[in-house]
Amino acid sequence: MSDAVLETRGLYKAYGPRTVISDMNISLPAGKIIGLLGPNGCGKTTLIKLAAGILTPTDGEILVCGRQPDEVTRSFVSYLPERTYLSGRMTARSAVDYFSDFYADFDSSRAHSMMAHLGVDPDAKLKTLSKGTKEKLQLILVMSRAARLYLLDEPIGGVDPAAREYILRTIISNYAENSTVLISTHLISDIETVLDDFLFMRSGGIVMQSSVDGAREKYGKSIDELFREVYRC
Amino acid sequence: MEFVWHIDGTAPLYIQLADDIRLAIIQGRLMPGARIASVRDLAFDAKVNPNTMQRALTELEREGLIETHGTAGRFVAVNEEVLKSIKDRVIDDLVSDFIKRMEALDCDREEAVRRINERKGEE
Amino acid sequence: MLGKLLKYDMRSMRRYVLPLVLATPVVAILGSLALRFTLAVLISEPNSPLSNVITMTASVFIAVSVIAVAASPVIAVICIMMHFYRSLYTDEGYLTFTLPLKTHQILDSKIISGFFWGIISSLSFLVSGLIFIIFGTTTDTLVNKEIIDTLFSNSPGAVFGIPTPIYGTALCFNAISSELFLIVTLSLSVTIGSIVSRKHKILSSVAVYYILNTVSSLLSGIVSFILVLTASNGSDGATLAYMTMATPMVSIIFNLGFSAAAYTACCYLMKNRLNLD
Numbered sequence: 001m002s003d004a005v006l007e008t009r010g011l012y013k014a015y016g017p018r019t020v021i022s023d024m025n026i027s028l029p030a031g032k033i034i035g036l037l038g039p040n041g042c043g044k045t046t047l048i049k050l051a052a053g054i055l056t057p058t059d060g061e062i063l064v065c066g067r068q069p070d071e072v073t074r075s076f077v078s079y080l081p082e083r084t085y086l087s088g089r090m091t092a093r094s095a096v097d098y099f100s101d102f103y104a105d106f107d108s109s110r111a112h113s114m115m116a117h118l119g120v121d122p123d124a125k126l127k128t129l130s131k132g133t134k135e136k137l138q139l140i141l142v143m144s145r146a147a148r149l150y151l152l153d154e155p156i157g158g159v160d161p162a163a164r165e166y167i168l169r170t171i172i173s174n175y176a177e178n179s180t181v182l183i184s185t186h187l188i189s190d191i192e193t194v195l196d197d198f199l200f201m202r203s204g205g206i207v208m209q210s211s212v213d214g215a216r217e218k219y220g221k222s223i224d225e226l227f228r229e230v231y232r233c
Numbered sequence: 234m235e236f237v238w239h240i241d242g243t244a245p246l247y248i249q250l251a252d253d254i255r256l257a258i259i260q261g262r263l264m265p266g267a268r269i270a271s272v273r274d275l276a277f278d279a280k281v282n283p284n285t286m287q288r289a290l291t292e293l294e295r296e297g298l299i300e301t302h303g304t305a306g307r308f309v310a311v312n313e314e315v316l317k318s319i320k321d322r323v324i325d326d327l328v329s330d331f332i333k334r335m336e337a338l339d340c341d342r343e344e345a346v347r348r349i350n351e352r353k354g355e356e
Numbered sequence: 357m358l359g360k361l362l363k364y365d366m367r368s369m370r371r372y373v374l375p376l377v378l379a380t381p382v383v384a385i386l387g388s389l390a391l392r393f394t395l396a397v398l399i400s401e402p403n404s405p406l407s408n409v410i411t412m413t414a415s416v417f418i419a420v421s422v423i424a425v426a427a428s429p430v431i432a433v434i435c436i437m438m439h440f441y442r443s444l445y446t447d448e449g450y451l452t453f454t455l456p457l458k459t460h461q462i463l464d465s466k467i468i469s470g471f472f473w474g475i476i477s478s479l480s481f482l483v484s485g486l487i488f489i490i491f492g493t494t495t496d497t498l499v500n501k502e503i504i505d506t507l508f509s510n511s512p513g514a515v516f517g518i519p520t521p522i523y524g525t526a527l528c529f530n531a532i533s534s535e536l537f538l539i540v541t542l543s544l545s546v547t548i549g550s551i552v553s554r555k556h557k558i559l560s561s562v563a564v565y566y567i568l569n570t571v572s573s574l575l576s577g578i579v580s581f582i583l584v585l586t587a588s589n590g591s592d593g594a595t596l597a598y599m600t601m602a603t604p605m606v607s608i609i610f611n612l613g614f615s616a617a618a619y620t621a622c623c624y625l626m627k628n629r630l631n632l633d
Contacts, residue, residue, distance in 0.1 A: 195282060
């Protein structure tokens with residue numbers, strides 16, 4: 001338990017009368033790529049934001065490597081939100097410099113070579129780049145850190161299939177044994193081959209947690225098919 | 234040397250990946266004694282989790298189809314008997330599967346054999 | 357870490373404020389030239405139609421330049437607060453709030469750089485005002501010597517019994533503390549506005565600032581009133597001195613106190629009530 005990278009105990013998050021996460025108790029180990037799966041609006045993004053430290057729990061606890069999210073956890077947690085969070089006036093190069101400045105675990109040569117591979121002009125302003133390129137650039141920045149926990153919120157939604165493949169391959173090739181990647185998505189068939197474990201989330205709680213291979217053996221179906229069954233209206 | 238990866242939901246991933254690698258070996262696409270790419274590279278190629286690919290390779294090592302030579306890496310076995318016995322096993326499985334499917338269509342073995350012989354020379 | 361963020365914040369604000377700071381005195385010089393010209397025309401040919409036309413057009417130009425100079429510190433503060441808002445409460449906030457810094461350090465960086473550039477723009481405004489007064493109000497000499505004498509050489513030794521340097525210093529500190537108060541209160545307003553209203557953050561921020569400003573003015577007015585009551589024992593010299601000195605002093609204390617309270621509230625909200633959408 002104490003070496004869990006992400007842990008929640010009785011986690012509860014509500015906005016006024018609306019409960020988004022209720023009584024969640026999970027423990028995610030190191031060295032795994034884990035899928036946080038569920039339909040839109042079930043609380044996946046909220047859980048990730050709580051882990052990233054930009055939301056605070058209403059009740060209960062969330063711990064990242066045993067600490068409540070603070071400036072120390074932020075130095076080893078790499079977060080990719082669903083949005084473009086870089087200023088349009090920045091260039092790719094200045095974004096790399098910015099990350100390099102603040103994050104000791106950032107590898108700028110790796111970032112630059114991935115960008116070159118993508119054909120991104122390092123000195124072009126970000127607002128001149130296409131949406132797909134910006135998303136890939138953000139992924140490159142996030143994955144160029146040697147973090148202990150990567151939080152990827154819907155990294156492949158709203159992106160064309162070629163970009164999806166690029167993103168999945170980047171995640172795979174970045175895999176390190178002592179780090180954990182938590183990917184939240186509703187596009188399950190694309191991602192399930194990349195996952196070690198998965199969690200099904202619904203209405204603010206976890207309804208299933210298993211390894212991908214274990215579930216395939218047990219139920220004889222892909223996680224995508226299993227998902228459709230579990231979530232059938 | 235390119236692998237063809239067949240992944241669907243019917244069985245655990247690592248078993249399907251092992252099947253694909255095994256097929257490449259017994260078909261001769263991967264020669265005896267040939268070096269096998271690293272786990273990371275294979276995982277990257279197949280777009281799967283490296284842990285999953287590792288389990289597939291471990292499975293094949295267990296069968297004796299692949300050998301690890303210390304830090305030099307993984308290589309296809311050169312033992313002819315092992316390769317042959319595995320090829321036989323795969324062929325047997327194919328035959329069993331074929332018979333089962335034909336019987337499900339009310340086609341008994343004689344019928345099946347007859348149809349196979351009729352085919353000779355056509356293609 | 358704070359130093360690093362400070363570097364970026366100072367740079368971002370500089371982009372907008374520095375051109376403003378440099379342009380304002382230039383506008384003041386141009387306006388002053390127009391003023392000198394108008395005065396010269398008025399003196400030489402008081403009532404001819406030509407001089408009236410010239411005077412009217414020049415007056416418009418002068419008026420515009422005066423308004424521009426007066427508006428420049430306001431525009432500067434708006435630019436400062438736009439950077440504050442954009443880097444914290446739009447999508448860029450996802451980047452800022454996940455930096456490995458304590459929340460209060462993020463706020464500190466914004467307040468320090470906002471305060472710095474606010475002071476710079478106020479100084480620019482002051483310099484521009486002086487340009488108008490000294491440079492624009494004579495026609496035959498380069499600078500208006502009479503005004504310079506009044507301001508600097510022949511200024512009174514004391515104001516109601518308080519030595520002028522001391523009183524001047526008190527006024528300066530008052531201005532500085534007011535600037536701090538302005539920046540911190542605006543920061544709190546933008547923070548509250550962004551939290552209470554998801555769709556109309558800027559509008560709410562303005563409304564909150566209006567409310568906070570009214571409340572603080574009210575409070576400060578009450579304090580001043582109490583001050584007057586405690587000292588209304590006639591209009592002898594000591595009382596006048598006390599009143600003269602007390603006014604800026606109380607204002608300084610009030611500004612600092614309210615700033616501290618607003619800073620604390622802002623930190624708390626940023627840490628515990630943040631809800632980036």
